[in-house]
Amino acid sequence: MKIAVLGYGTVGKGVDRIISERVSGVEVSRILELPDRLTDPRMTSDYAQIVEDDDIKVVVECMGGLEPAHTFILDALAKGKSVVTSNKAVVAAYFDEFVRQANATDASLLIEASVGGGIPxxxxxxxxxxxxxxxxxxxxxxxxxxxxxxxxxxxxxxxxxxxxxxxxxxxxxxxxxxxxxxxxxxxxxxxxxxxxxxxxxxxxxxxxxxxxxxxxxxxxxxxxxxxxxxxxxxxxxxxxxxxxxxxxxxxxxxxxxxxxxxxxxxxxxxxxxxxxxxxxxxxxxxxxxxxxxxxxxxxxxxxxxxxxxxxxxxxxxxxxxxxxxxxxxxxxxxxxxxxxxxxxxxxxxxxxxxxxxxxxxxxxxxxxxxxxxxxx
Amino acid sequence: MKIAVLGYGTVGKGVDRIISERVSGVEVSRILELPDRLTDPRMTSDYAQIVEDDDIKVVVECMGGLEPAHTFILDALAKGKSVVTSNKAVVAAYFDEFVRQANATDASLLIEASVGGGIPxxxxxxxxxxxxxxxxxxxxxxxxxxxxxxxxxxxxxxxxxxxxxxxxxxxxxxxxxxxxxxxxxxxxxxxxxxxxxxxxxxxxxxxxxxxxxxxxxxxxxxxxxxxxxxxxxxxxxxxxxxxxxxxxxxxxxxxxxxxxxxxxxxxxxxxxxxxxxxxxxxxxxxxxxxxxxxxxxxxxxxxxxxxxxxxxxxxxxxxxxxxxxxxxxxxxxxxxxxxxxxxxxxxxxxxxxxxxxxxxxxxxxxxxxxxxxxxx
Incomplete structure (x- = not known):
């Protein structure tokens, strides 16, 4: 299964590292980063290359903040992609809107990391x-x-x-x-x-x-x-x-x-x-x-x-x-x-x-x- | 899905009650009990009526003790039925044997209740x-x-x-x-x-x-x-x-x-x-x-x-x-x-x-x- 990671700060790097070292059957195929930080061939600063890619089933949002995270999450859900996020600010602010969009396209909103870090x-x-x-x-x-x-x-x-x-x-x-x-x-x-x-x-x-x-x-x-x-x-x-x-x-x-x-x-x-x-x-x-x-x-x-x-x-x-x-x-x-x-x-x-x-x-x-x- | 409960003591009654009151899509269709305690039409004292019933997918063992629990669990696994048990004594004694039998017939051994009660x-x-x-x-x-x-x-x-x-x-x-x-x-x-x-x-x-x-x-x-x-x-x-x-x-x-x-x-x-x-x-x-x-x-x-x-x-x-x-x-x-x-x-x-x-x-x-x- 191919996934994309949005943001390559501490958490984004952690996700990429855990998947590459410890998980089989999942591949981080694209990473969204700022135009001046494209240090890896998987990286792009153009979100369309991720959200329009039908092979990508899950978008892992690690950017933090309200915008553009809010818009990117909605866009992914609207395309039927499921979204994993640790961004408590954006989920708390837009939980209802995200849930309605996810239910409309049969996508999933997965928010384990937004509360309690590693605690399930x-x-x-x-x-x-x-x-x-x-x-x-x-x-x-x-x-x-x-x-x-x-x-x-x-x-x-x-x-x-x-x-x-x-x-x-x-x-x-x-x-x-x-x-x-x-x-x-x-x-x-x-x-x-x-x-x-x-x-x-x-x-x-x-x-x-x-x-x-x-x-x-x-x-x-x-x-x-x-x-x-x-x-x-x-x-x-x-x-x-x-x-x-x-x-x-x-x-x-x-x-x-x-x-x-x-x-x-x-x-x-x-x-x-x-x-x-x-x-x-x-x-x-x-x-x-x-x-x-x-x-x-x-x-x-x-x-x-x-x-x-x-x-x-x-x-x-x-x-x-x-x-x-x-x-x-x-x-x-x-x-x-x-x-x-x-x-x-x-x-x-x-x-x-x-x-x-x-x-x-x-x-x-x-x-x-x-x-x-x-x-x- | 039809399941059977073995033993109708405290835990067996708890399982039956939770399923009937709180779970849809699962039915306790048979209960194994002693011959002098058959107070419910689902009850039988003949294990063959459970283990030979192809409609029963899961056997929930609530009897405790080593025998006949050990034999009943092995028989169910051998028939490809999955087994749920809270019986720590029998699992601790025969874990290896149960696992080999479960893997041989592609059945599952589910033992959440054997350690820590309601703790996941x-x-x-x-x-x-x-x-x-x-x-x-x-x-x-x-x-x-x-x-x-x-x-x-x-x-x-x-x-x-x-x-x-x-x-x-x-x-x-x-x-x-x-x-x-x-x-x-x-x-x-x-x-x-x-x-x-x-x-x-x-x-x-x-x-x-x-x-x-x-x-x-x-x-x-x-x-x-x-x-x-x-x-x-x-x-x-x-x-x-x-x-x-x-x-x-x-x-x-x-x-x-x-x-x-x-x-x-x-x-x-x-x-x-x-x-x-x-x-x-x-x-x-x-x-x-x-x-x-x-x-x-x-x-x-x-x-x-x-x-x-x-x-x-x-x-x-x-x-x-x-x-x-x-x-x-x-x-x-x-x-x-x-x-x-x-x-x-x-x-x-x-x-x-x-x-x-x-x-x-x-x-x-x-x-x-x-x-x-x-x-x-």
């Missing part, structure tokens, strides 16, 4: 759903922020210090806002809602990152038996769903609290199989390349993931409700003392908590907030 | 192996012993007290030796060696359970930053492999140390995808039934797991070597003080450690031993 997360959800309903999911979906929090805990260091370390190691971008403000996790949460709940997710889900997390917050919560992790979460019940991205104060003896370095841990709960958790490298050339090649092999083996968002669960924020802790100089309605420097506000939906946090931040830009679920 | 462990190994070599695996594969150790830690209770609690909850058998002496984990380790390393595993792998674990051992090791878990482990390198079942003193901040109640956590390491860990319910009617139905659905979707043990890695015990701690009144060669009541012996293979432990036990029947790996 998307395929596991699809497998679970053959039998069960996925009732909720929750996870550490961003390795950079886990690396920062883990470093703050283990080294007793400040946020800025560990962020600089993460940047030096290449785990964090020079502009780290997509990671530390929760944008990356929001994209992965939107994608997981689509796969787990067959629903085009509300784009404006409440999203709070860890930019204001201080060493003192970790110490104060640890004294209460809690650690802090940035989680993407979703829940469905009775035809409705809710989702959110926010810091969560998890019990220190939970698996989540003990995820080290830049690893991911993503969980689901389902009707008959019960809770399942998956741990692994959420990023990196080889893990992400591995996930994309697994998608290619699934397609070659005849597995065709099929999404259908016509069911349309209703967005119902109150389904994701818990207590919240805040560290802020602002005075909050219903606040009770909780621990050194923090107050507790009971029974907020994630949407309402985000509103309260925005108010708190308008008064005190250093404010920090975390959900405090009753368990796990 | 076997399928994940097979998927990983499409690209990578699995270099090692390690895991909490027995919920009963995890429940006992977790209860001892959290309640500060003695072994016998938590064992009685586990028996009252139905997590442990009246005769608990298969669990607490490591026999169940040995079966699962033998099966995982087969799937991960394409090798008919040495049956006599070193096996030590947790029968002599005392509350004082947990306290002493905790003071050294370690918890205790009963792990099944395997490793392959350079054409050789080793495997063992034994208590392991894991770092208290590891995921393993924090697995609660009767859950399982099983890990693998592989060339490009890196470490992956899988957590879930390792037993129970619905999780185990779910895993068996997933096997039926994989078969229906055209996935045919294929094993080939002709490669034959060499049994090489020294590949699994680490330091060990002992609590014993026996005097051991090379023993150094380690912690309150325990000594350390460096650099033993698991086979050698088992020999040392057998000597220690011959002197002091209450002796306890745990591997002390340098990390994780």
């Amino acid at each position: 997360w998307i395929a596991s959800i699809e497998k679970v759903r053959r039998i069960d309903e996925v009732t909720s999911f929750s996870g550490i979906m961003n390795g950079t922020t886990n690396f920062i929090v883990d470093g703050m805990v283990k080294e007793g260091a400040d946020f800025d210090q560990v962020l600089a370390e993460a940047q030096a190691l290449g785990y964090a971008e020079r502009d780290p806002s997509a990671d530390i403000d929760g944008v990356d996790v929001r994209n992965k949460t939107i994608i997981t809602v689509g796969v787990a709940f067959d629903t085009a997710c509300e784009k404006d889900i409440p999203t709070t990152g860890i930019r204001t997390l201080a060493k003192g917050d970790l110490d104060a919560l640890r004294a209460m038996g809690r650690g802090v992790k940035l989680l993407g979460r979703g829940v469905q019940r009775d035809g409705g769903y809710a989702a959110a991205v926010e810091p969560v104060a998890v019990p220190i003896e939970s698996l989540e609290a003990n995820v080290p370095s830049n690893f991911n841990l993503i969980s689901l709960d389902a009707t008959t199989v019960g809770p399942l958790k998956f741990y692994g490298q959420g990023a990196g050339m080889l893990p992400t390349g591995n996930a994309m090649v697994q998608d290619v092999l699934d397609f070659a083996a005849g597995l065709r993931p099929h999404y259908d968002f016509s069911r349309g669960l209703e967005w119902r924020p109150e389904l994701l409700t818990s207590d919240y802790v805040f560290r802020t100089k602002a005075r909050l309605d219903g606040a009770e003392p909780f621990c050194e420097g923090m107050v507790l506000v009971r029974g907020l939906s994630a949407v309402r908590a985000r509103e309260v946090f925005e108010y708190a931040t308008s008064v005190d830009a250093t404010s920090f907030m975390a959900a405090l679920p009753q368990e796990g | 462990w076997i399928a994940s190994i097979e998927k990983v192996r499409r690209i990578d070599e699995v270099t090692s695996f390690s895991g909490i594969m027995n919920g009963t012993t995890n429940f006992i150790v977790d209860g001892m830690v959290k309640e500060g209770a003695d072994f016998d007290q938590v064992l009685a609690e586990a028996q009252a909850l139905g997590y442990a058998e009246r005769d608990p030796s298969a669990d607490i002496d490591g026999v169940d984990v040995r079966n699962k380790t033998i099966i995982t060696v087969g799937v991960a390393f394409d090798t008919a595993c040495e049956k006599d792998i070193p096996t030590t359970g947790i029968r002599t674990l005392a509350k004082g051992d947990l306290d002493a090791l905790r003071a050294m930053g370690r918890g205790v878990k009963l792990l099944g482990r395997g490793v392959q390198r350079d054409g050789g492999y080793a495997a063992a079942v034994e208590p392991v003193a894991v770092p208290i901040e590891s995921l393993e140390a924090n697995v609660p109640s009767n859950f399982n956590l099983i890990s693998l390491d592989a060339t490009t995808v890196g470490p992956l860990k899988f957590y879930g319910q390792g037993a129970g009617m619905l999780p185990t039934g779910n895993a068996m139905v997933q096997d039926v659905l994989d078969f229906a979707a055209g996935l045919r797991p294929h094993y080939d043990f002709s490669r034959g890695l060499e049994w090489r015990p020294e590949l699994l070597t680490s330091d060990y701690v002992f609590r014993t009144k026996a005097r051991l060669d090379g023993a150094e003080p380690f912690c309150e009541g325990m000594v350390l012996v460096r650099g033993l293979s698991a086979v050698r450690a088992r020999e040392v432990f057998e000597y220690a036990t011959s002197v002091d029947a209450t002796s306890f031993m745990a591997a002390l790996p340098q990390e994780g």
